Amino acid sequence: MLSAIILTKNEEADLPKCLESLTWCDDVHVLDSGSTDKTVAIAEAFDAQAHIHPFESFGKQRNYALDNLPIKYEWVIFLDADEVVTPSFKEALFNAISHAPQEVAGFYCCWKMILDGVWLKRCDNFPKWQFRVLRKDRARFTDFGHGQKEGDVDGKIAYIKEPYLHYGFSKGWSQWIDRHNRYSSQEAVARIQDQPPFKHIFSGNQSARNPALKSWLSRIPGWPFLRFFHAYVLKFGFLEGKPGFIYCTNMAYYEFLIQIKMREILQKRFEKISK
Template identity: 35%
Template sequence: MNTEFSFIILTFNEEMHLPRLLQSITELQAPVFVLDSGSTDRTVELAESYGAIVQQHAFENHPKQWHHALKTFAITTPWVICLDADQMVTPELKQKLMSFRSSEVSGYDGIYFNRKFIFKDRWVKHGGYFPFYLLKMFKYGVGYSDLQENMDHRFVVPGKTLIWKDGHIIEENYKENDISFWIAKHNRYSDLLAQEEVERMKNLRTQSVQPKFNGSPDERTAWLKRLWWQTPRYIRPFLYFTHRFIFKFGFLDGRTGRMFHFMQGFWFRMVVDIKIGELLNKENNNAGSKK
C-alpha cells in the first residue's frame, strides 16, 4: 500500500466517469476515499469494488463538500490528492506520482497539476485553457478548502508550492456532451456565483488567497477575480470573451471550441451579471417596502 499519499474523490451519479478515474490510479496502490452525495446509480458499488472507502454527505456546494471530506476521512498519509470524478490521471503523471517521496519535497505544502480540458471530444487548447494549473496535491492537515468561494472550489496552502508542467490530469465530463445538461448545470452555477458576488459587495466574503499578478496560479487567479469585480457588470462579459477568443486565440479551437468559449466565456458570465442585478433589485425593493 502506498504510504506517501491518498486520493479523495467527490461523486454524485458518476458511474460513467468513476471507473475511468479509478483505473488510472489503481497501479499507484494508494488509499482511496470517496465522498458521495446520494448517488442513485452504481457509483457507490463501483467505488467499493475498487477498494475505496465510501461515506455519504448531503451536498450544498463544492467547497463545503471538500471541507467535509478533508475533515472526516481518516487519512494516514502525509499528502492527499483531491480529484473530481470526471478527471483522470495520465500515464505521464502516474509515473511522476510513482516516484513521489514526501521527504524530497519537505519544504513545500502543495503541488499544481497541469490540466487538459475536453469538451465534446475536443481538447480545448486555447482561450486560456491550456496550460491550466490546479492545486490538487497538498500536505494533509495543511491544505484546506477555500470556503470563501461559493462555486469555484480551490484548495489553499500557506507555504511554498511546486508546479508540475509535465504529466496531466484529463478533465472530460461525458454528461456535458448534451448541451441541455451543460446549460442546466451552469444555470445552477450562475445562481451560486451571483449570490457570492452580492455577498462580496457587502464584505461578507473575503479572498483567502493573496491577489498577486506574478504569483502562483491561484494568486494570479485571485488578482484577476479582483479586477473582474471592479469591472462594470454587463460590459465585462464582452471584454472577457474578446480577450479569451481573440487575444488568447480561442478562435483556433475549431467549431466546437468556439462554441464552448462563447457559452462559458460570454453566455454564462452574462447570465451571472443579470442575476446579480435581479438580486440587488429584489433587496432594494424589499428595503423600500419596509420603510
Template identity: 35%
Template sequence: MKPAFSFIILTFNEEQHLPRLLNSIARLNAPIFILDSGSTDDTLKIAESFGAMVKFHPFENHPKQWDYALKNFEVQTPWVIGLDADQIVTPELLELLINFNDETYGNVEGIYFNRKNIFKGKWIKHGGYYPKYQLKMFRYGMGYSDLNENMDHRFIVTGNTTIWKKGHLLEENLKENEIRFWIDKHNRYSDLVANEEIERMENLRKQTIKPKLFGDPYQRTAYIKSIWWKLPRFLRPFIYFTYRMTFQLGFLDGRTGILFHFLQGFWFRLIVDVKIAEKLNQSKQK
C-alpha cells in the first residue's frame, strides 16, 4: 500500500536527536528525506541506517532551508510532514498517523500538530507555550515555507486546515541543557530578528499571513506580532515577560520554567531591541 505521507527533516550535527525522532516514526514505514547543512558528526550515518534520502544545502536561515527542501526532494506522496530533528512523535500522535486516511481529509490542505516544549527536562506548560499548534502536515505542492520570516519558520497553505488536539510532538533540544549553547544560539537568532524588523519598518517585508485575532493559530500569531511591532522598544520586553508570568501563569512552571520564560520572553527580546537600536544608529551615521 502506497504511503499517504513522507517526512522531511532538517539536520546539522543531530546525532544526539535524530535516532529519537526516526525511531518514533519507524512503524509508519514512510519515505524520509533529510536536508543536511554540513554535519560533521554521525548524523549522515544515522540517516542512512534508517534508509533516509539525504541532500546537502548550505544553511542561511530556516525558512529558506525549508523552501529548498520542498522544491528539491522528489516527494511522491500526497502529503508531507516537516519536522525538526529535536522533535519526537508521541505514541498518541503516531496512532493518528497510522490511522490517517487521505479520503477523510479530502477538503483539507493542512493539519496542525500540538507541540510540547521541553527545556532542561521540564515541560513548559504555561506562559503561552501550551497548547502550541504548528502546521506540520500538508498536501505536497499546496504548502510552502514562509520566506517573509528570517527566524520563525512556518508552513503555509491557502486552503482549509484542521487541528489535531490529541497526540503531541515533543520538542526537546538536549544541547540547550548547557546554557551557553542556548545563549549563543539565540544571540545568532537575535541578529536575524533585528534585521527582519528593520526591514519591516522600511516596508521591505510584509506579513504573509493575514492577522486575525479569532482566526487559525498562525493568524492569531500574526495578529499578536502586528501589535508587538507597534509597542515601544525596550519597554515591550518588560510588558511581554510580565504578561507571560502573570496572565499566562508562567510562574506555575517553577524555577526551570521561570528561567525559560525570562530567557526567551525577556532577555532575547531585549537583545533584539538593543541590536535594532544599534543598527538604526549605524545607518544614521553613514
C-alpha cells in the first residue's frame, strides 16, 4: 500500500532506528550517496533495497528516486535517517492515504523535534510542514536553500497532522554545526536569488509563507537576535529547559551565518558592478 524511501550518507548511527520503525512496510528503499560506513550493509540487514546515486541536491535526489527506483506502490513516503515513524503517525498516514480523494496528490507532514529527550514544541515553532507523502507520478520536488519543497504537483496537497519524530542532533553538536555552516552558504544564495514576492508573507500556505519570511527577515538588522527572542521568549521556549536554550542559541547562530554570508555576496556584487 505504501513505499518508503530514505536518503542516506554515512547514517550507520541513525538508520537502524528509522528502519525499525518501518518493519510494517514491505517496500523500503535506501538511496545512498556514497557512504563509507556501514549504512548500506545495515539497509540490507533490514531487507531494505539499497541503491547508490551521487548526491547533487535534496530535490534532485528525491526526483531521481521517483524516476529510477522500482517503487512498488502508488503512495510514497520520504524519510531521513534521523526520523522515526511512531505508531500514531503510521495510523494517521494509512488513514489519510486510504481515504484520500483522487484530486489529492500528496500530503504535508510535520515532526516533533527531539533534543536530549525533550520535544521542542515551542522552540521549533511546531508544526513545521514538509511535503513528504505523495502519489507516484503526481508530484515532483524542487530545491530551495539547502533543502527542498514541492515542485510541480498534479492536484491538491492535504495535511497529516499527527507528527513523526525527528532526532536532528543525534550525531552531536560538532556535526550539526559543520553541516549548518554548509547549509548557511546555500541558504544565503537562495534567499538572495530566489526571493519570493513580499505578498507571500501573508499567504495561508506555510510552504509559500515560510520561504518568503526567511528571505525578507534575513535583511533586518539584528534578525538573529530577534529569531532567538521570538522562539525562546515570545513562544515560551524557556519552558523547555536547557535543551530549549541550546537549540534557540544555535538557531540564532545559524541565522547569523546566513546573514553575514548574504552581506558578503551582496558586497561582492556591488564591487563587481562598481568596477
